[in-house]
Amino acid sequence: MNAFVAILRRDLLLAMRRKSEMLTALFFFMIVVSLFPLGIGPETALLRRIAPGVLWVAALLAAMLSLNRLFAADHQDGTLEQMALSPTPLALLVSGKVLAHWLTAGLPLVLLAPVLGLQFDLSSRALGILMLSLLLGTPLLSLIGAIGAALTLGVRGGGVLLSLLVLPLYIPALIFGAGAVEADMAGLGAGGHLSLLGALLALGLFFAPWATTAALRIALE
Amino acid sequence: MNWGSASEFFAMGGYGFYVWGSFGVTAAALLIETLLVRKRLGDTRRLLRRELAADRESQD
Amino acid sequence: MSQPLINWFKFASPASFYPLAGKMWPWFAALATAFAAAGLWISFFVAPTDFQQGEGYRIIFIHVPASWMSMFIYCVMAFWSAIGIGFNTRLSGMMSSALAPTGALFAFLSLWTGALWGKPMWGAWWVWDARLTSELILLFLYLGYIALTAAIDDPRRADKAGAIVSLVGVINVPIIYFSVKWWNTLHQGASVSMTKAPTMAATMLWGMLLMALAFWMYSIAVALYRVRAIILERERHATWVAELLEMQR
Numbered sequence: 286m287n288a289f290v291a292i293l294r295r296d297l298l299l300a301m302r303r304k305s306e307m308l309t310a311l312f313f314f315m316i317v318v319s320l321f322p323l324g325i326g327p328e329t330a331l332l333r334r335i336a337p338g339v340l341w342v343a344a345l346l347a348a349m350l351s352l353n354r355l356f357a358a359d360h361q362d363g364t365l366e367q368m369a370l371s372p373t374p375l376a377l378l379v380s381g382k383v384l385a386h387w388l389t390a391g392l393p394l395v396l397l398a399p400v401l402g403l404q405f406d407l408s409s410r411a412l413g414i415l416m417l418s419l420l421l422g423t424p425l426l427s428l429i430g431a432i433g434a435a436l437t438l439g440v441r442g443g444g445v446l447l448s449l450l451v452l453p454l455y456i457p458a459l460i461f462g463a464g465a466v467e468a469d470m471a472g473l474g475a476g477g478h479l480s481l482l483g484a485l486l487a488l489g490l491f492f493a494p495w496a497t498t499a500a501l502r503i504a505l506e
Numbered sequence: 507m508n509w510g511s512a513s514e515f516f517a518m519g520g521y522g523f524y525v526w527g528s529f530g531v532t533a534a535a536l537l538i539e540t541l542l543v544r545k546r547l548g549d550t551r552r553l554l555r556r557e558l559a560a561d562r563e564s565q566d
Numbered sequence: 567m568s569q570p571l572i573n574w575f576k577f578a579s580p581a582s583f584y585p586l587a588g589k590m591w592p593w594f595a596a597l598a599t600a601f602a603a604a605g606l607w608i609s610f611f612v613a614p615t616d617f618q619q620g621e622g623y624r625i626i627f628i629h630v631p632a633s634w635m636s637m638f639i640y641c642v643m644a645f646w647s648a649i650g651i652g653f654n655t656r657l658s659g660m661m662s663s664a665l666a667p668t669g670a671l672f673a674f675l676s677l678w679t680g681a682l683w684g685k686p687m688w689g690a691w692w693v694w695d696a697r698l699t700s701e702l703i704l705l706f707l708y709l710g711y712i713a714l715t716a717a718i719d720d721p722r723r724a725d726k727a728g729a730i731v732s733l734v735g736v737i738n739v740p741i742i743y744f745s746v747k748w749w750n751t752l753h754q755g756a757s758v759s760m761t762k763a764p765t766m767a768a769t770m771l772w773g774m775l776l777m778a779l780a781f782w783m784y785s786i787a788v789a790l791y792r793v794r795a796i797i798l799e800r801e802r803h804a805t806w807v808a809e810l811l812e813m814q815r
Binding site for chain 3: 508509515518519520521523524525527528529531532535536539540543546547549550554555557558
């Protein structure tokens, strides 16, 4: 467990030294979300309807931006190899890195989303559900994304390839996440969607570090 | 037997475009895939033969 | 009981599988032709006109088998991937990559025929029906696999990375299908379902089964042929390849 905390602290420290990367992803999120009303028109009723989908799709894309840096630096300077050789299980270290990625790339999106939701005239209740769905969904994005990042490590054209691999796997999170807000706005209750999102997160927590580890070992061979 | 004549068969009760579009494209796609796979194996064989011959010449 | 196991591993070596695949593919190609002839006969001459959809429904005889095959081939790919990871055999990775283009082709054909069916039946080339949407995502999964394995130069690493992608994908396929279905019911209520609309008559089922068998045999034949090309490309410097090419001269 010590190793987990050490990795987490180290990655967070590194991320703090490169704040601009974090901020770039956040700006990207803001800009993409703000483009939609410009492309579609300022009609409030329509904007309210598309808001959950727009915010969620933008969150998927923003969370993906920072993915290819998840292992790249450690791979280049050989740290990753040391981690693979260390006596602590690689899956544990990977989980620490994924948690750090979520804290620096996922959590800011969750916190920023309600502000952007105001642009779309969402009610405070809908904003709450949106935050909750993102809170459950963004860790899943980091977990699945880590598999893709490990697979495309050191591969040419890695960035685009990563999105091609990862985006189809993000679809269930998108459906249940955006669906939770829509269902609540339609008066159907968001409970079902949120619990399914939670179930997916539990599944991801169990399988993703394992798959990521296997992918990393292949990349290191 | 469903069809009175050949033209009736090709018209498919007005759905000719859709039915033949489906069956035709499927047949064409499978045929093209077969040809491409044949070409791939043939090209590889030819390339390897040429390499082999070049090797032998350089040894002589 | 240990005898069959040894045989299996003997054929798992590319050098002995190459001639075996060469002997096997014509048989599967012949079976595919026979099943296709029977299936086409049923689809055009035996199956009666549908009273609701007229002759347009005959697309079902390739649409449904193509969708089945696209899903089945993905599962077979995942099976070979699991074998490859479990036993570290070289051949299984080659089988996976030999199957992927054919699977992607069937996913595409399923979408293509679905569009050509949807236009006269629903008045639109594309509807966000749960099945069609899942099929589209399956095509994306195939393309992701193909793109990843094509981007990695070292074939061994490409095989292993592809194996992980296909295993992660095969876990996700049911989740994706379920979520898309859920999404579909939330948004459209009662939409026209593709297989429920016409009641499934026995002749129709037979036609579809025969066409599915034809596609299945075709996939095996093509995959065997393609795996031979892959074996030659990868083993180009092995002595058995040189000997084989000498012999055929």
